Amino acid sequence: EACIGAIDAAGALNAFVxxxxxxxxxxxxxxxxxxxxxxxxxxxxxxxxxxxxxxxxQGVESQAASGILEGFKPExxxxxxxxxxxxxxxxxxxxxxxxxxxxxxxxxxxxxxAVNPWKVDDxxxxxxxxSGGSASAVAADLCLAATGTDTGGSIRQPAALTGxxxxxxxxxxxxxxxxxxxxxxxxxxGPMTKNVRDAAIMLEAMCSHDPKDSTSADIPVPNFEAMLxxxxxxxxxxxxxxxxxxxxxxxxEKLWADGTAMLKDAGAxxxxxxxxxTKYALPAYYVIAPAEASSNLARYDGVRYGHRxxxxxxxxxxxxxEKTRAEGFGHEVQRRVMxxxxxxxxxxxxxxxxxxxxxxxxxxxxxxxxxxxxxxAILTPATPGPAFGLGxxxxxxxxxxxxxxxxxxxxxxxxxxxxxVPAGLDKQGLPLGLQLxxxxxxxxxxxxxxxALE
Ligand code: GLN
Numbered sequence: 001e002a003c004i005g006a007i008d009a010a011g012a013l014n015a016f017v018x019x020x021x022x023x024x025x026x027x028x029x030x031x032x033x034x035x036x037x038x039x040x041x042x043x044x045x046x047x048x049x050x051x052x053x054x055x056x057x058q059g060v061e062s063q064a065a066s067g068i069l070e071g072f073k074p075e076x077x078x079x080x081x082x083x084x085x086x087x088x089x090x091x092x093x094x095x096x097x098x099x100x101x102x103x104x105x106x107x108x109x110x111x112x113x114a115v116n117p118w119k120v121d122d123x124x125x126x127x128x129x130x131s132g133g134s135a136s137a138v139a140a141d142l143c144l145a146a147t148g149t150d151t152g153g154s155i156r157q158p159a160a161l162t163g164x165x166x167x168x169x170x171x172x173x174x175x176x177x178x179x180x181x182x183x184x185x186x187x188x189x190g191p192m193t194k195n196v197r198d199a200a201i202m203l204e205a206m207c208s209h210d211p212k213d214s215t216s217a218d219i220p221v222p223n224f225e226a227m228l229x230x231x232x233x234x235x236x237x238x239x240x241x242x243x244x245x246x247x248x249x250x251x252x253e254k255l256w257a258d259g260t261a262m263l264k265d266a267g268a269x270x271x272x273x274x275x276x277x278t279k280y281a282l283p284a285y286y287v288i289a290p291a292e293a294s295s296n297l298a299r300y301d302g303v304r305y306g307h308r309x310x311x312x313x314x315x316x317x318x319x320x321x322e323k324t325r326a327e328g329f330g331h332e333v334q335r336r337v338m339x340x341x342x343x344x345x346x347x348x349x350x351x352x353x354x355x356x357x358x359x360x361x362x363x364x365x366x367x368x369x370x371x372x373x374x375x376x377a378i379l380t381p382a383t384p385g386p387a388f389g390l391g392x393x394x395x396x397x398x399x400x401x402x403x404x405x406x407x408x409x410x411x412x413x414x415x416x417x418x419x420x421v422p423a424g425l426d427k428q429g430l431p432l433g434l435q436l437x438x439x440x441x442x443x444x445x446x447x448x449x450x451x452a453l454e
Pocket of ligand 1: 101102103104129130149150151152153154155182289405
């Protein structure tokens, strides 16, 4: 009830786009009954959470913040949100995001942007994106935790810009079934929480092997919380020199150095490493992600889901497809569909898509080599800077926005787990995050290093 009240009072943040107080109160009652019955409570019994609008939730609007899915209420529940229900979590509603998770500021949402609860004077700031509503809601205490998804940084970047914790697990840890697809070889769900312990508990609840997702991994899910000992003595932390970008703000550099010193004081061994193909990650990502998106988004044709354009007399089915897609998709989504279609077209496939895939393999190999040298985790900044003002980045230059992902996309391209933890404030008093990148399937160790940094 306190959360429902807080959500109503914080309408100006535009974090929740569909509220489900009835579902919340019903599940809360069930949780109460479970606790009173004396039976052992599941890990998230009665914990109020928000669910990103990208997750299909049975009977509740699930629109990926897009006009094209207007009014879409799925008949089924995504595996991840079902796992959370099974663990006793209480859904308060659906959270704002960039349309189809494409963006870094939550400004491409059909609902309008979410707002960062952190402010400098009266300047309104973005909570980041695409999981901007999730970040804003957790940072403003509207819920105890939220789900996010991360294709190129959409959990870690908004977590960093709002001073919360967010982990993208290894590709295959969380089932993608029932999560509206953006770029299927990169998409992963993960928790966005107040701290590392909450992230460990919620991640464990979200993970499972799911035969309905052929890329879901059939490996045991450990008790992540039990792995939080804070003991990182002897762990090897790699500092990649390629992440020291030109023009990096001094404060980010300082925070990175402070984080390194903190891990060293806790007994870790710090080594310099090289990930030589880092500079090609962003261009490769912005070929691969739109390519997959153009294919995934072909299903929105006005026939099967959501919005359908009305037709003038004499117009046929092709007009219907065209008008529906022109009306239903926002500008950024249209741009991605066009870029994706172009790079997959017969004449350009080798020059762009295949080349990007080769670059992706090289990026993965860089990480493999670092891990082969004995590196346990890699420490980098999470974002190039703090939260920026809403409306400050021009739509005319999308690359400016794409640069937000410069430290995060490598992790998705390589399928690795990555976590962003709050690392301190900049001189305006805004939060900044540090990112730790771990070995595949070793989220427990990664969380433990993050715990030492927290
Ligand atoms: N900002 C990146 C993009 O627009 C990443 C988004 C994401 O991780 N979903 O593609």
